[in-house]
Amino acid sequence: MSGLDIRHLTVRYAIKGGQRCALSDVNLHMQGDDFVVALGASGCGKTTLLNCIAGFLPASDGAVLLDGVPVHAPGPERGVVFQKHALMPWLNVRDNVALPLLLRGVPTAQRHQLAQDKLALLGLEGVGDRAIWELSGGMQQRVGIARALASDPAVLLMDEPLGALDAFTREQVQETLLHTWARTRKMVFFITHSVEEALFLATRLVVMSPSPGRIVRVFEDLPFSKLFLAEGDARKVKSLPQFIALREEVLSLIHQREALYA
Numbered sequence: 001m002s003g004l005d006i007r008h009l010t011v012r013y014a015i016k017g018g019q020r021c022a023l024s025d026v027n028l029h030m031q032g033d034d035f036v037v038a039l040g041a042s043g044c045g046k047t048t049l050l051n052c053i054a055g056f057l058p059a060s061d062g063a064v065l066l067d068g069v070p071v072h073a074p075g076p077e078r079g080v081v082f083q084k085h086a087l088m089p090w091l092n093v094r095d096n097v098a099l100p101l102l103l104r105g106v107p108t109a110q111r112h113q114l115a116q117d118k119l120a121l122l123g124l125e126g127v128g129d130r131a132i133w134e135l136s137g138g139m140q141q142r143v144g145i146a147r148a149l150a151s152d153p154a155v156l157l158m159d160e161p162l163g164a165l166d167a168f169t170r171e172q173v174q175e176t177l178l179h180t181w182a183r184t185r186k187m188v189f190f191i192t193h194s195v196e197e198a199l200f201l202a203t204r205l206v207v208m209s210p211s212p213g214r215i216v217r218v219f220e221d222l223p224f225s226k227l228f229l230a231e232g233d234a235r236k237v238k239s240l241p242q243f244i245a246l247r248e249e250v251l252s253l254i255h256q257r258e259a260l261y262a
């Protein structure tokens with residue numbers, strides 16, 4: 001089957017005196033340009049799920065398959081963006097974006113061209129020669145996204161990439177991310193704690209719950225990212241009555257489940 005297929009995924013961590021079940025029987029299929037956002041209370045297994053897709057963590061049971069091939073290790077077809085940008089301070093912006101290509105032995109001229117293309121995609125054409133520490137937090141996260149796209153991955157995995165940004169910058173980077181997604185048509189798996197961010201970005205919203213981590217509700221075919229791309233006004237989309245109604249529904253779902261496990 002093409003796309004990303006998560007089948008009956010269970011992850012148990014070894015802890016002192018036993019095991020902790022972080023994910024239990026998670027099933028998810030992504031294909032085409034699905035933008036899947038995972039949302040849920042702290043400890044519901046979002047990062048564990050992303051780490052399994054990235055190949056950083058093995059499944060205890062079940063499997064992750066990309067285009068039918070089991071995932072056992074990290075690979076260039078899965079680009080990862082972390083909450084803290086994880087850029088190399090001793091490399092300039094261009095060389096940071098080009099780093100995954102350097103590691104794969106891509107020749108210098110080709111590497112620089114590809115890095116420049118990805119920087120342009122993220123609206124950063126003029127900053128290739130700058131040091132990482134010269135950039136704002138929002139620009140650094142955009143460089144992180146450009147780097148994750150450098151190897152032209154099939155899927156972009158994003159673990160709370162905007163969580164450390166101030167509210168204004170966060171909204172700007174959300175918009176850049178949607179424009180980038182629209183131009184690259186990649187699958188995205190995105191983790192956030194923000195219900196508004198989740199609804200704005202997702203084509204599909206997956207709500208998770210802890211103890212053990214699992215998917216409790218899926219909201220399909222969310223229209224808001226496409227509305228933004230068509231009309232260009234994020235605040236207008238986030239103020240729509242159906243956006244606000246869905247935001248309240250998701251918030252109350254999460255709070256109900258948090259109360260169950262409090």
Ligand SMILES: Nc1ncnc2c1ncn2[C@@H]1O[C@H](COP(=O)(O)OP(=O)(O)OP(=O)(O)O)[C@@H](O)[C@H]1O
Nearest residue numbers: 013015020022041042043044045046047048049213
């Ligand atoms: N290395 C580990 N060893 C033992 N338990 C772990 C380990 N990593 C995570 N856990 C536990 O697994 C569960 C899921 O953790 P995970 O970090 O995936 O959740 P999360 O939803 O991403 O949380 P947050 O939103 O706080 O980042 C939690 O109970 C956590 O304490």
